[in-house]
Amino acid sequence: MKQTFVIKAFTVIVLLAVAQIINGCKEDEKSEPDPNTNSVASCEGCHTNYAHLQEVYSPDTAAPAGGCGGEAPHYEPYDRVYMGGDGYTAYKQSGHYEIGCVGCHNGTGNTTDKTVAHSGDFISHPSMYAAEKCGSCHQAIVNNFKTSIHQGTGQKRKVTIRCGL
Ligand code: HEC
């Protein structure tokens, strides 16, 4: 009696494990770029069109980062800037979506020309202008960040002490 139960329990566990593995594979398929063909005449349009990003990207000029731990995994520019999958879905539902790309990154919207889009006062990293770009909604975080250890504030103090300054 007891033995049958153990065998049954074991079968259930094996089946669950197999289901988990199959599910895991499905997850991987989901993260594959979506072959959509959005109009490329806008920041969002081009950045969600994987095939077009592959056509217009500029290949990297610097060698991939290396070191004693071996080479870092390399991502092509179009993979680094493609917006898709769950992250893009979440972004569309977030309070940030209404701001629009140009609201945070500046540049020129509604053009098919990558160079024109990324020109003028274009900002690749809006967090470097946090006071201006994030402060209107996240004032307290922006204020605290100035002295956060993420800024190196703590390390700076220690290094200064070591230098005898
Ligand atoms: C026609 C396609 C296209 C359009 C339009 C376009 N981009 Fe890009 N963008 C790219 C590609 C391709 C890259 C990858 C780098 C490269 O090849 O220049 C990129 C890179 C970027 C980067 C990373 C830059 C860096 O230095 O790390 C940001 C941020 C960005 N785009 C934002 C925008 C914004 C904001 C707009 C609209 C104002 C826009 N893009 C319009 C194709 C486009």
Ligand code: HEC
């Ligand atoms: C709420 C502000 C905000 C909005 C809106 C926004 N971004 Fe960004 N974006 C950021 C921040 C912050 C980063 C991370 C880089 C940093 O600032 O350190 C980033 C990073 C990126 C990168 C990667 C840059 C790199 O060098 O790897 C791309 C590409 C990009 N954004 C494109 C877009 C596009 C296209 C849109 C519109 C669909 C958009 N962003 C809307 C704030 C924003």
Ligand code: HEC
């Ligand atoms: C127009 C208002 C507005 C601006 C400007 C804004 N945010 Fe937000 N942010 C929000 C709202 C609203 C939320 C709450 C959650 C949501 O809607 O996604 C949020 C949430 C966040 C979160 C938490 C996200 C999460 O998934 O929990 C981060 C991180 C963040 N913002 C960073 C930034 C940064 C960095 C900037 C500037 C580049 C910025 N925000 C600019 C409105 C804004």
